Structure formats: structure tokens, C-alpha cells
Amino acid sequence: MMDSFEFSKISAAVLLALLVIVGARVVISSSHPHYDPAAGYQLPEPPPEEAAAGAGAAAAEGPAFNPADVVALLKTAKPEAGKQALGKCTSCHTVAKDAASKAGPNLWNVVNRKLGALGDFKGYSDQMKAKGGEWTYEHLAGFIHSPKKYLPGTKMGFAGVAKPQELADIIAYLRTLADSPAPLPN
Numbered sequence: 001m002m003d004s005f006e007f008s009k010i011s012a013a014v015l016l017a018l019l020v021i022v023g024a025r026v027v028i029s030s031s032h033p034h035y036d037p038a039a040g041y042q043l044p045e046p047p048p049e050e051a052a053a054g055a056g057a058a059a060a061e062g063p064a065f066n067p068a069d070v071v072a073l074l075k076t077a078k079p080e081a082g083k084q085a086l087g088k089c090t091s092c093h094t095v096a097k098d099a100a101s102k103a104g105p106n107l108w109n110v111v112n113r114k115l116g117a118l119g120d121f122k123g124y125s126d127q128m129k130a131k132g133g134e135w136t137y138e139h140l141a142g143f144i145h146s147p148k149k150y151l152p153g154t155k156m157g158f159a160g161v162a163k164p165q166e167l168a169d170i171i172a173y174l175r176t177l178a179d180s181p182a183p184l185p186n
């Protein structure tokens with residue numbers, strides 16, 4: 001038979017153990033905001049800039065990048081998301097119809113426009129003027145992904161958009177900037 005003194009010692013020990021466990025959990029979850037007791041540790045994804053810097057330039061360029069993958073995403077891409085992402089571009093580019101160009105050429109009706117051909121924009125590089133061809137979806141994907149790789153010597157001072165989905169969203173939005181948008185690829 002347990003006497004009552006023995007019993008209260010045991011309950012006190014159990015209580016103390018519980019307190020320690022609960023306390024430890026509180027400490028763990030407050031000092032490790034990503035600790036979820038149910039799911040265990042999940043490392044936060046580093047922002048893309050950091051990932052690219054950490055991976056080094058060669059890896060960031062990604063030998064795996066293929067403009068055709070971006071074109072394939074266009075059908076399901078979200079122009080609204082692309083409009084948001086275009087905030088990266090609008091310090092240099094206007095997009096409204098008939099808006100004057102700024103540091104970069106106006107992007108209204110850019111899909112299938114000739115490269116470097118906007119009349120009111122005087123800042124094209126010689127390389128852009130000499131390249132020839134039209135801004136097909138594929139060319140836009142290649143250029144916006146990596147302006148300097150696509151067109152060495154370009155005056156577009158912009159690092160590029162790494163993610164295929166974001167590129168597709170941006171191009172899907174650019175496509176809407178026209179009186180009669182070009183057809184989507186099959």
C-alpha cells in the first residue's frame with residue numbers, strides 16, 4: 001500500500017516531468033520558428049537570389065534552361081501573376097499603348113514585334129539592332145531569362161528571371177498588351 005506521502009511525491013514528479021516537456025516544446029518552437037512538432041523540421045527555402053549566389057554563376061545560369069519549356073507553360077500561365085512580376089521591369093519599361101519609352105522601349109504589342117524596332121526609342125544597343133528576327137514567345141523567354149547570355153552587349157541592365165513559371169506568367173501578360181493578342185502556342 002502506498003501511503004499518501006509517497007503518492008504525492010510521485011504525482012509531484014509526474015507533474016514536474018510534464019512541465020519540463022511542455023516547457024521544452026515552447027522553447028524549441030519559439031527559438032525555431034520553422035519547427036512544427038507534427039511535421040518535424042522543415043528547412044526554409046532560401047530566396048532565389050541567395051540560392052543562385054550560393055550555387056554559383058554557372059549553376060544559376062542552369063544548363064537545363066530551355067525556352068521551349070516556358071513556351072509549353074504559356075497555355076496555363078497566369079497573366080495576373082505576370083502583371084505583378086512585371087513590377088521588376090516597369091522602372092525601365094512602360095506598357096500602356098502609346099506610352100513614351102523610358103530607359104527601355106515601351107512593351108505594348110511586343111509579341112512578334114521586330115527586335116529593336118520601336119521608333120521612339122533611341123537607346124537600343126547596336127547588337128539589338130543588328131540581331132534581326134521577331135520577338136516570338138521563345139525569343140522573349142530566352143532574352144528575359146538571361147539578357148546578357150541571349151544578347152551579349154545588350155543595354156538591358158537586368159539580371160534576368162530565373163523561374164520558368166514566372167517567365168511564362170510574364171510573357172502571358174505581355175501577350176495581353178495588344179489590340180489583338182497573338183495566338184497561344186498549341
Ligand code: HEC
Nearest residue numbers: 088089092103104105115116124125128154155156157158
Ligand atoms: C534597368 C532597366 C531595365 C529593366 C529593369 C528591364 N529592362 Fe528590358 N530593356 C531595357 C533596355 C535598355 C532595353 C534595350 C536593350 C538593347 O537594345 O540592348 C530593353 C529591351 C527589352 C526588350 C526588347 C524590346 C524591343 O523593342 O526590342 C524586352 C522584350 C524587354 N526589355 C523586356 C523586359 C522585361 C520583361 C523586364 C522585366 C522582367 C525588363 N525588360 C527589365 C531596360 C530594362
